[in-house]
Amino acid sequence: MVQLDEAKLHSFIGKMLGDLGGAFSVPTVRLGLRLGLFATLDRDEPLTAAGLAAAAGGLTERYVREWALAQAANGYIDYDSRSETFSLSPEQAMIFVNRDSPVYLEGAFDIAAAMIEGEQKVEHAFRTGAGVRWGDSAGCLFCATGAFFRPGYVNNIVQSWLPALQGIEDKLASGAKVADVGCGVGFSTILMAQAYPKSSFVGYDFHEPSVREAQSHARTHGVEGRVKFVAATAKDIKETDFDLVTSFDCLHDMGDPRGCADHMRRILKKDGSWMVVEPVAGDRPEDNMNPVGRLYYNASTMICVPTSLDQEVGEGLGAQAGEAKLSEVIRSGGFKQVKRVVTGPFNMVLEARLSA
Numbered sequence: 367m368v369q370l371d372e373a374k375l376h377s378f379i380g381k382m383l384g385d386l387g388g389a390f391s392v393p394t395v396r397l398g399l400r401l402g403l404f405a406t407l408d409r410d411e412p413l414t415a416a417g418l419a420a421a422a423g424g425l426t427e428r429y430v431r432e433w434a435l436a437q438a439a440n441g442y443i444d445y446d447s448r449s450e451t452f453s454l455s456p457e458q459a460m461i462f463v464n465r466d467s468p469v470y471l472e473g474a475f476d477i478a479a480a481m482i483e484g485e486q487k488v489e490h491a492f493r494t495g496a497g498v499r500w501g502d503s504a505g506c507l508f509c510a511t512g513a514f515f516r517p518g519y520v521n522n523i524v525q526s527w528l529p530a531l532q533g534i535e536d537k538l539a540s541g542a543k544v545a546d547v548g549c550g551v552g553f554s555t556i557l558m559a560q561a562y563p564k565s566s567f568v569g570y571d572f573h574e575p576s577v578r579e580a581q582s583h584a585r586t587h588g589v590e591g592r593v594k595f596v597a598a599t600a601k602d603i604k605e606t607d608f609d610l611v612t613s614f615d616c617l618h619d620m621g622d623p624r625g626c627a628d629h630m631r632r633i634l635k636k637d638g639s640w641m642v643v644e645p646v647a648g649d650r651p652e653d654n655m656n657p658v659g660r661l662y663y664n665a666s667t668m669i670c671v672p673t674s675l676d677q678e679v680g681e682g683l684g685a686q687a688g689e690a691k692l693s694e695v696i697r698s699g700g701f702k703q704v705k706r707v708v709t710g711p712f713n714m715v716l717e718a719r720l721s722a
């Protein structure tokens with residue numbers, strides 16, 4: 367008979383309880399974000415459940431009380447038992463209220479919901495080997511993805527990622543031509559356009575609803591004159607002579623990333639640069655058995671691999687491909703120099719150039 371190690375079992379159950387608590391919190395957190403409950407707690411003094419229900423615009427107190435107790439049990443808001451009031455600390459506000467904080471996590475909760483919504487389609491793909499078209503697995507996977515990556519982009523693209531590339535800041539400041547390939551809903555493109563008014567930007571993505579959303583974001587931010595969004599696959603981009611091509615968290619989603627690399631070489635000027643931003647990962651699976659690798663491997667199972675397998679070639683790099691594999695793919699397109707220039711908590715930045 368197999369001997370159970372009681373201590374090991376107890377510690378594993380403890381871990382599972384924590385993990386399931388996180389999973390169970392996904393719908394209640396999303397409700398709290400949509401109903402403005404976190405924001406209300408951030409804005410006001412500590413509130414009773416009745417006070418919170420009223421301050422959030424007249425919600426039903428009984429629901430709000432249960433929600434608030436759930437968030438207190440989650441540790442996502444604070445509870446004072448003497449006054450029976452709830453409040454939000456500045457640290458909790460960074461996660462749930464401050465949209466420009468680097469750790470604002472609304473998008474992560476939206477992705478979790480989208481992954482559950484896509485379950486049946488991905489199950490079918492497991493059985494048949496087919497892919498799942500980007501955006502088909504869940505109603506608004508593309509909005510969730512945009513929201514998930516936005517905080518990282520707001521805090522890094524202009525501040526540290528572009529400056530890490532050789533000579534790019536100067537080119538952008540004096541007027542460069544930039545393509546943002548796989549731009550999704552366009553947050554990255556718009557951030558760059560806002561920072562560099564003398565440069566021109568084209569965002570490309572093969573998912574038309576994302577492109578329409580990106581166009582609407584550009585109008586909202588008043589940059590529609592200098593930013594164009596075009597629906598095209600990476601390999602079908604017609605315009606050439608770009609000084610800079612950027613690809614944010616999308617190369618691994620493509621069916622044919624080598625074909626993409628080859629085409630990026632063709633659309634860049636000879637002295638141009640390709641900035642490839644990808645999920646941070648080590649080269650070996652065992653390097654990625656950590657909290658960030660865990661998030662990416664799960665998302666990759668449900669989103670990235672099915673998206674890639676739906677396309678021609680179906681390389682299926684996955685979101686934890688790692689620098690060595692990505693560099694090999696980029697070099698296969700004719701890039702002579704590929705180096706990692708930034709390593710962040712969620713992303714790494716590779717700089718690819720045609721000449722050494």
Ligand SMILES: C[S@@+](CC[C@H](N)C(=O)[O-])C[C@H]1O[C@@H](n2cnc3c(N)ncnc32)[C@H](O)[C@@H]1O
Nearest residue numbers: 512515548549550571572573599600614616620
């Ligand atoms: C994870 S999302 C990232 C989107 C955006 N860059 C961001 O960071 O928010 C991947 C994007 O790659 C796009 N994509 C996937 N394969 C593509 C291809 N072959 N050509 C163009 N876009 C592609 C998808 O439509 C999606 O917008």
